[in-house]
Amino acid sequence: MDDQPDIVEGLVAAGADPWRPVLAGWSPGRLSLAGPTPDLFGVPEGQRGLNAAERAAVLEAKRLRAVLGDLHSDGLGLVCVAGIDTPEAIRRLDATPVEGTRLHMLQEEPWGGEDIDEQMRIIGVTTVPGGCIVTQPWGYAPQAPGVQQRLSAGTFCYGMYANPKSGNQGSIVRNGIIEGWDLHPGGGPDLDDDTATPEDVLLAYLYRHHAVAYACAWAGLRPTNARAVTGYPDTWAELPLRDHWKH
Incomplete structure (x- = not known):
């Protein structure tokens, strides 16, 4: 959530499971696929990535954020x-x-x-x-x-x-x-x-x-x-x- 991949890597090294669902079915690993560091974890066997609707939402978010700017x-x-x-x-x-x-x-x-x-x-x-x-x-x-x-x-x-x-x-x-x-x-x-x-x-x-x-x-x-x-x-x-x- 805070865009601090270094801290995430430290947590994973200490034994944290990034693929454990924690919020409405989302795990940190799967949610990261929609964020600025989609390669942070990779998708291990047995875990699913984003579906078509979710990928479309990610693309629209990038477009809309760029259009409106800061x-x-x-x-x-x-x-x-x-x-x-x-x-x-x-x-x-x-x-x-x-x-x-x-x-x-x-x-x-x-x-x-x-x-x-x-x-x-x-x-x-x-x-x-x-x-x-x-x-x-x-x-x-x-x-x-x-x-x-x-x-x-x-x-x-x-x-x-x-x-x-x-x-x-x-x-x-x-x-x-x-x-x-x-x-x-x-x-x-x-x-x-x-x-x-x-x-x-x-x-x-x-x-x-x-x-x-x-x-x-x-x-x-x-x-x-x-x-x-x-x-x-x-x-x-x-x-x-x-x-x-x-x-």
């Missing part, structure tokens, strides 16, 4: 929604497109105006392969429960806020129901999570230290660039005046 995400809020596009997201949110001088001033100095509440209602929406990304480079509005519940009707989404004080905070909402809150995208597999599936473990392992990429991958989105995240979306829109934090 984003400076402090203060960023976003939600990745499966299966809907920008116009549908705006319709579900009852949002109103924003443009002109007001938008230019906001982009230049997000916290420079007097009406902070008004600024926090402005979001960006971008269609990407697999769905859409709703983002706010300067705030947490996209992750608000009311926003995610409306966006997830008949589908699912993964929300994230890069809290400058406490780190990345994730959430899962499916068909209007909150299934996960205060999650840790990019934090790697949770060794204490007894409910994790093999797919959960692989996804978390592939996107360690890449929270935004993890959110996209969890929702099945395949953006081809970082535009939706870095602040140049298809459409800027303003959320209606309502309590978006009300469940």
Whole structure:
């Protein structure tokens, strides 16, 4: 998990078994086949390597991490929604497109105006392969429960806020129901999570230290660039005046 092969070699030399399943059926040896040192152990007779779906996930993770790069995400809020596009997201949110001088001033100095509440209602929406990304480079509005519940009707989404004080905070909402809150995208597999599936473990392992990429991958989105995240979306829109934090 920590990318320290020298320590791993020492453990193996001391008698540790890298092929003992320890997390949702994954052994350290088999999981290493999906990581940066796939030749660390080799695959001994009787042990299986990655299947076709797992190999495809590894390749997609490499592509997505490269596409998004090392984003400076402090203060960023976003939600990745499966299966809907920008116009549908705006319709579900009852949002109103924003443009002109007001938008230019906001982009230049997000916290420079007097009406902070008004600024926090402005979001960006971008269609990407697999769905859409709703983002706010300067705030947490996209992750608000009311926003995610409306966006997830008949589908699912993964929300994230890069809290400058406490780190990345994730959430899962499916068909209007909150299934996960205060999650840790990019934090790697949770060794204490007894409910994790093999797919959960692989996804978390592939996107360690890449929270935004993890959110996209969890929702099945395949953006081809970082535009939706870095602040140049298809459409800027303003959320209606309502309590978006009300469940």
